[in-house]
Amino acid sequence: MRVRAGKGGSEKSMATATGRLEKYLEAYGELIALRQERDPVWLRQLREDAWARFFAKGFPTTHDEDWRFTNLAPLARTSFRRPAKGDAAIAAQEIETFRVAGAACQLVFVNGHFAPELSEVENLPKGLEICSLQRAIDCGMDGCAPEGCAPEGIEQHLGRYADVRRDVFAALNTALWEDGAYLRIRRRAVIEQPVHLLYVSAGAGAEIMTHPRTLIVAEPASQAAVIEDYVSIGDETAFSNAVTELVAGQDAVISHFLVERENLAAFNVSTLRLEQAHGTNVSSHSILLGGGLVRNNVHPVLGGEGAECLINGLFVGAGRQHMDNYMLVEHAQPQCSSRQFYNGILDGAARGVFHGRIIVHKDAQKTDAKQTNRNLLLSDNARIDTKPQLEIHADDVKCTHGATIGQIEEDQLFYLRTRGFAEAEARNTLLYAFAAECLDRMKEPAAREFAEGLIRERLHELAQSRKASAAAAPVESAAPAKVDAQSWEEVG
Amino acid sequence: MALLEIDDLHASVDGHEILKGVNLTVNAGEVHSIMGPNGSGKSTLAAVLARRETYEVTRGRILFGGKDLLEMKPEDAACQGVFLAFQYPVEIPGIGNAYFLRSAMNAIRKYRGEDELDAMDFLPLYKERLKLLEMDEKLMNRSVNEGFSGGEKKRHEILQLAMLQPKLAILDETDSGLDIDALRIVAQGMNAMRSPDRAFVVITHYQRLLNYIAPDFVHVLADGKIVRSGGAELALELEEKGYSWAEADAAQALPA
Numbered sequence: 001m002r003v004r005a006g007k008g009g010s011e012k013s014m015a016t017a018t019g020r021l022e023k024y025l026e027a028y029g030e031l032i033a034l035r036q037e038r039d040p041v042w043l044r045q046l047r048e049d050a051w052a053r054f055f056a057k058g059f060p061t062t063h064d065e066d067w068r069f070t071n072l073a074p075l076a077r078t079s080f081r082r083p084a085k086g087d088a089a090i091a092a093q094e095i096e097t098f099r100v101a102g103a104a105c106q107l108v109f110v111n112g113h114f115a116p117e118l119s120e121v122e123n124l125p126k127g128l129e130i131c132s133l134q135r136a137i138d139c140g141m142d143g144c145a146p147e148g149c150a151p152e153g154i155e156q157h158l159g160r161y162a163d164v165r166r167d168v169f170a171a172l173n174t175a176l177w178e179d180g181a182y183l184r185i186r187r188r189a190v191i192e193q194p195v196h197l198l199y200v201s202a203g204a205g206a207e208i209m210t211h212p213r214t215l216i217v218a219e220p221a222s223q224a225a226v227i228e229d230y231v232s233i234g235d236e237t238a239f240s241n242a243v244t245e246l247v248a249g250q251d252a253v254i255s256h257f258l259v260e261r262e263n264l265a266a267f268n269v270s271t272l273r274l275e276q277a278h279g280t281n282v283s284s285h286s287i288l289l290g291g292g293l294v295r296n297n298v299h300p301v302l303g304g305e306g307a308e309c310l311i312n313g314l315f316v317g318a319g320r321q322h323m324d325n326y327m328l329v330e331h332a333q334p335q336c337s338s339r340q341f342y343n344g345i346l347d348g349a350a351r352g353v354f355h356g357r358i359i360v361h362k363d364a365q366k367t368d369a370k371q372t373n374r375n376l377l378l379s380d381n382a383r384i385d386t387k388p389q390l391e392i393h394a395d396d397v398k399c400t401h402g403a404t405i406g407q408i409e410e411d412q413l414f415y416l417r418t419r420g421f422a423e424a425e426a427r428n429t430l431l432y433a434f435a436a437e438c439l440d441r442m443k444e445p446a447a448r449e450f451a452e453g454l455i456r457e458r459l460h461e462l463a464q465s466r467k468a469s470a471a472a473a474p475v476e477s478a479a480p481a482k483v484d485a486q487s488w489e490e491v492g
Numbered sequence: 493m494a495l496l497e498i499d500d501l502h503a504s505v506d507g508h509e510i511l512k513g514v515n516l517t518v519n520a521g522e523v524h525s526i527m528g529p530n531g532s533g534k535s536t537l538a539a540v541l542a543r544r545e546t547y548e549v550t551r552g553r554i555l556f557g558g559k560d561l562l563e564m565k566p567e568d569a570a571c572q573g574v575f576l577a578f579q580y581p582v583e584i585p586g587i588g589n590a591y592f593l594r595s596a597m598n599a600i601r602k603y604r605g606e607d608e609l610d611a612m613d614f615l616p617l618y619k620e621r622l623k624l625l626e627m628d629e630k631l632m633n634r635s636v637n638e639g640f641s642g643g644e645k646k647r648h649e650i651l652q653l654a655m656l657q658p659k660l661a662i663l664d665e666t667d668s669g670l671d672i673d674a675l676r677i678v679a680q681g682m683n684a685m686r687s688p689d690r691a692f693v694v695i696t697h698y699q700r701l702l703n704y705i706a707p708d709f710v711h712v713l714a715d716g717k718i719v720r721s722g723g724a725e726l727a728l729e730l731e732e733k734g735y736s737w738a739e740a741d742a743a744q745a746l747p748a
Contacts, residue, residue, distance in 0.1 A: 415582040417566035418542050418575075419592070419652065420599035426567075429595070433586025433635075 020076055021058055027082045027209070028175055038138055046159045050174035057168045069353040069385040070295060070324040075267050080209035080239045082178075083111035088202035090233065092118055095198070098231050102446035104193035105130060107181050110200045111238075112210030114179050127189020127222070133158075133213055134179040153184060158215050161245045161273045167297070169269045173243040177213035180242075185222040185252075194225040194257070194447045199242070201262065203234035212242040216256075220249035220277075225444040226256050230270075230291075232263040239267040246272065248280040250304065255283045257447050261290040261454065264319060271297040278304030278333075285442055286313035286342075287451050288323050289458040299328045302336035302364075313342040314438040316458050317350030317382075318465065324353040327371075331364040331397075340371040343437055346382035347462055356401060357389040364394050371401040376408065376434055378466075428463050435459060493558050495520045495691050496541075496660055502551035503540050509550070510536045512716035520659070521688040525702055525727060526695045528713035529735045534695045535579060537713070538664040541693075542576035543569045556660065570596075571603035573659030577649035577666050584636040589648075590618060592636045593655055600656060621654045625681050643674035650681040661685070662693045667701035679704030699731040712738040 028051055032044075039047070059076045060067040090110050095118050099106065104125050108118040114132035121130060131139075136154060164171040181197045199212050216226060230240055240262070248254050260268055268291040274282050284298050300309045315323040329338045344352040354373040375384045388401040408430050416426035435455050442448040496518040503511040510533045518524055528534050540547050541554070543566040554561040561569060584592070598608040622629055625647045637645050646666050653661050663682070667675055682692070682705055694707060702710075702724065710726040711718045712735065720726065720738045730738060 409582075411582045412584050414544060414566060415578065415584065416592075416596075418570050419596035419656070420567055420570040420603065421595065422567050422599065423565065425599070429587060430584070433584065436586050 021055060023079045023081060024172070024176070025055070030082055031176060031178065040137070040155070042155055043137065043158070047175050050159070050164045050171040053164050054168050054171040054175055057171070060168060066326065066355070069351075069355075070293070070322065075239065075293060078207055078237065078239070078267075080207050082176075083113070083204050083208040083210065085113050088204050088233075090115065090118065090200065090202055094233055095200070098198055098200070098229065100194065100196045100227060100229075100446065100450045102193055102449075103196040103227070104128065104191055106196040106198060107132065108198045108200065109179060109210075109212060110202055111204060111208055112178050112199075112212060125189075125191050125193070127186035128191050128195070128224070129184040129186070130195060131182050132179050133177075133182040133215060136182040153217055154182060154215060157217055157245060157247050158213075159245075161247070161275045161301075162243050162271060163273075163299075167271065169241050169295075169297075170243050170271050170273075173211040173213060173241050173271070176209075176211045177243070178211065180213035180215070183214075183216045183224075183226065185216075185218045185224045185254075187219040187249075188221045189219075189224075190222070191224040194227050194444055194450075197226065197228045199228070199230050199240060201230075201232050201236075201238035201240060201266065203236040205236075207237045207239070209239040209241065212240060214242070214244040216244065216246040216254070218246070218248045218252040218254045221251045222249070223253040225254070225447050227259060227447055227450065228257065228270075229259040230262050230266075230268055232266055232290075235263045235265060237265040237267070238262070240269070242268075242270040244270070244272045245275070246282070247275045248277060248282050250277045251279040252277070253281045255285065255442075255444055255447065257442075257451065258284070258286045258288075258296065259451070259454065260286075260288045260294055260296070263290065264292045264321065266291045267293045269295045269297075272299065274298075274300035274309065276300060276302050276304060276307040276309060278306060280304065280307045282308070283310040283312060283441070283443075285438070285447075285451070286315070286325070287438070287454060288313070288315040288317075288325075289454060291321065291323070293322045295324045295326065297326045297328070299330070300338065301330045301332055302338065303332045305333050305335050307333070307336045309336070309338040310441060311338065311340040311342075312438050312441045314344075314435055314455065315342070315352055316345045316435065316455075316462065317352055318347040318462055319350060320348070321350045322352075323350070325355065327354075327356045329356075329358045329369060331358070331360045331367040331369060334363060334365045334367070336364065337368040338370070340373075341438065341441065342373045343434060344373070344375040344384055345378065345431060345435060345462075346375065346384060347378040347466070349379075349381040351382070352384045354384070354386040354403070355389065356387070358391070358399055358401075360390075360392045360394050360397050360399065362393045365396045367394060367397040367399070369397070369399045373403040374434075375403070375405045376431070377405060378407070424463065424467065428459060431459055431462070432456070494518060494555075495557060496693075497555040498552070499554070500552035501537075501540070501549065501554060503536055503547050503549050505536070505547050510547075510716055511540070513552070514713070514716070514718055516711065516718060518660070518691045518693060520691055522709065523686070523692040523694065523705060523707045524709045524711065525707040526693060526711050526713050526718075527697065527727065527730060527735075532713045533716045534713055535664055538576055538579075538662050538693075538695055541569075541574060541660075541662055542566060567599070570656075570658075571600050575653055575656055575658035575661045577646075577653060577661065577663045579664040579666075579668070581637050581640075581645040581649055583638045583640075585638050587636050588633055589636055590614075590632040593618065593652065596652070597655060618655065621651055624654060624684060625651045626677050627651060642669045643671060646670060646678055647674065647681070650678050654681060654685055657685075657690075659689065660691050660693070662695070664695045665697065666694075667696050667698065675700060676704065699727050702727050714739045
C-alpha cells in the first residue's frame with residue numbers, strides 16, 4: 001500500500017490539513033488497499049494525482065471566492081467514514097416509493113455500493129449500455145466484458161473533464177470513488193424513457209461518506225435522459241460527494257436531471273461536468289428539495305460549434321437548509337448558446353446562493369449566453385446571495401444576466417382571493433406557478449411528471465409547516481402578510 | 493331587503509381619509525353608475541367593497557344581502573357573490589386561464605355547498621363565454637392576463653364576470669383605455685349578464701359606456717362623498733357641464 005501526502009504543501013500547512021483530513025486519509029488508505037489488485041494503472045494514477053491535490057488544498061473556506069457564501073466548517077469537522085459493503089440492508093419495498101414511473105431502467109446504489117438485487121436492468125432499450133462503473137472496470141480487467149460493452153471507453157473519458165486542480169471536491173471524488181454508473185448511448189440510438197440512477201444513503205450507525213461517480217458517454221446523434229436521484233432512508237447524517245461526467249458526441253441530445261431529496265442532516269455536493277461537441281443540445285435540470293447543506297455545481301463546456309446548453313433549476317429550502325448553486329458556463333467555440341434559469345424559494349431561515357459564471361473564450365464569437373435567477377423569500381430570516389460573473393474574451397457576443405429577489409406579490413394574491421381562492425390556497429397556487437416555470441422547460445414527459453410530483457409534494461409540505469407555525473404563533477404570522485407592493489427588486 | 497347598503501362609510505389608506513361618509517343603496521336588478529373626478533374615491537370604494545385589506549374602514553357599515561360585508565375576507569365576499577372587475581387586471585405568470593377560472597368557479601361552488609365542475613362541464617361553458625366576449629380560444633392555455641393587451645385584459649374581466657355569475661358586479665373603470673370595438677364588446681357582455689337578481693355598480697369617468705348600458709341611477713362622488721344622485725339624464729348633464737358644476741351645486745345644497 002502506498003499513500004502519498006500532498007506534493008506541494010509546506011510542512012506546517014500539511015500538519016493542520018492532516019488534522020482535519022485524517023479520516024479522509026484513512027479512507028484513502030483503505031480504498032487503495034482494497035482496489036490495488038483491481039484498478040488499472042491509469043486509474044491508480046488518476047486517484048493518486050487527485051488525492052495529492054485534495055490533500056494539499058483541503059476544504060475551501062469562505063475566503064475562497066467560489067465559496068464565499070457557503071461555510072463548510074460543519075462538513076469539515078464531521079468525521080465521516082467509508083461505508084463497508086452490506087452496512088445497511090435495504091428491503092426491496094423500501095425502494096419502491098423512490099421509483100420513477102416509466103423509467104427505462106434503474107440502477108440502485110446503497111451507501112455508494114451497487115445493489116443489483118434492487119436494480120432493474122432487464123429489457124434494456126436497444127443502444128443503451130448501462131453498468132456499475134466498478135463492474136465495468138473490473139470486467140475490462142478480467143476481459144469478461146459482455147458483448148458490445150466497451151470498457152476501454154472508460155479510460156478515454158473518466159477523469160478527463162472534471163477539474164481536480166480547481167475543485168477539491170472533484171479531486172476528493174476522483175481519489176475516493178468506489179462505484180457509480182457507467183452509461184453508453186450508442187450512435188444514433190434514441191432512448192425514449194429516462195434512465196434512473198438512485199443513490200440511497202441509509203443509516204449505518206455512523207456518519208458515512210460516499211463519492212458516487214457517474215460517466216455518461218453519449219455517442220454522436222444519440223438521444224437520452226438520465227435522472228440522478230439522491231435520497232435518504234432514516235435521518236442519519238451522511239455526506240455524498242458526487243461527480244458526473246457527461247460527454248455528448250456530435251449532435252447528441254441529452255437531458256440530465258439532478259434530484260436532491262435527502263434528509264435535512266445530509267451534506268450533498270454534486271458536480272456535473274458537461275462536455276459538448278459540435279451541434280449538441282444538452283440540458284441540465286436541477287431540482288433541489290432536500291438536504292441540509294447542498295452545493296450544486298454545473299459546468300458545461302461548449303466545445304464544438306453550434307452547441308446549445310440549457311441549465312434549468314429550482315431550489316426550495318426551509319428551516320436551516322443551505323442551497324448553493326454554482327454555475328460555470330464555458331463558451332469555447334463560436335455560435336454556441338447557453339440559457340440559465342434558476343428559481344429559488346426560501347422559507348424559514350433557509351439560505352440560497354446562485355453564482356452564475358459565464359466565461360466566453362477568445363474564439364467563441366457569436367456566443368449567445370443568457371442567465372436569469374429569480375428568488376422568492378417567504379420569511380424575514382430567509383436569505384439569498386445571487387452573483388453574476390461574466391468574463392468575456394471575445395468581441396462579438398451577446399451576454400445578458402438578471403436576478404430578482406422578491407416576495408409573493410400582494411396584488412396577485414388579492415386578485416386570486418377576489419375570485420374566491422382562500423388565502424392559503426392562493427398563496428400555494430402562486431408558489432406553485434413560480435416553481436412550475438422550471439417544469440415548462442423539461443421536455444421528457446416521464447421525467448417531467450416525476451419532477452412535478454416531487455415539487456408539488458415539497459410545496460405542500462412547506463404550506464403545511466407554515467400553517468402549523470402560523471397556528472403556533474398567530475401574532476408572528478400576521479406580519480409577513482403585509483408585503484410592500486414593490487416587492488421585486490432588480491439586483492442584476 | 494336591499495342587496496347592498498352602504499351607510500356613512502369612512503375609509504382611509506395610510507392614515508389619509510379618502511371616503512368621508514358614503515351612503516348608497518343598491519337593489520337587485522339595478523344598475524348604478526358612479527362618476528366623479530380623479531381622486532374622488534371611486535376606486536377606493538370599489539376596493540373596500542372587494543375587501544382589500546390596505547384600506548381601513550374607520551366608520552360606517554356595509555350590509556351585503558343583510559350580512560356585514562366588512563367582516564368578510566375577500567374570498568368570503570367573492571363566494572357570497574361580490575365581483576370586482578379590476579381597473580388594472582393583474583398578470584399571473586404560470587397559472588393558465590382555464591385552470592384559474594375553473595378553480596375560481598369551484599371555490600365558489602364549494603363554498604355554497606354545490607358540486608364541483610369537472611373539465612367536461614366547464615369547457616363548453618367557457619367556450620360559449622369566450623365567444624360572447626369575442627375572445628380567441630387559444631387564450632385558454634395562456635397564463636392569466638399575461639401578454640394581454642389592455643383591451644383583452646378588460647374583456648377578460650367581463651368574461652370572468654360571465655363565468656362566476658355574481659350577485660353584485662363592481663366595474664372599476666372597465667371602459668377606460670378601450671377602443672370603440674372593445675367598448676362595444678364589453679358593454680354587450682355586460683348587458684347579456686343583466687338580470688333581475690343581479691346588480692351592477694359601474695364606476696366610470698365618461699358617458700360613453702353609459703350610452704350602451706343605460707344605468708338606472710347615476711351618482712356623483714366628489715371628495716369622498718356622494719354629492720348628487722339622479723337618473724341616466726344626470727350623466728348627460730355632467731358630460732355637458734363638467735364635474736365642477738355638480739360639486740359646486742352640492743356645496744350649495746349641503747353646506748359643510
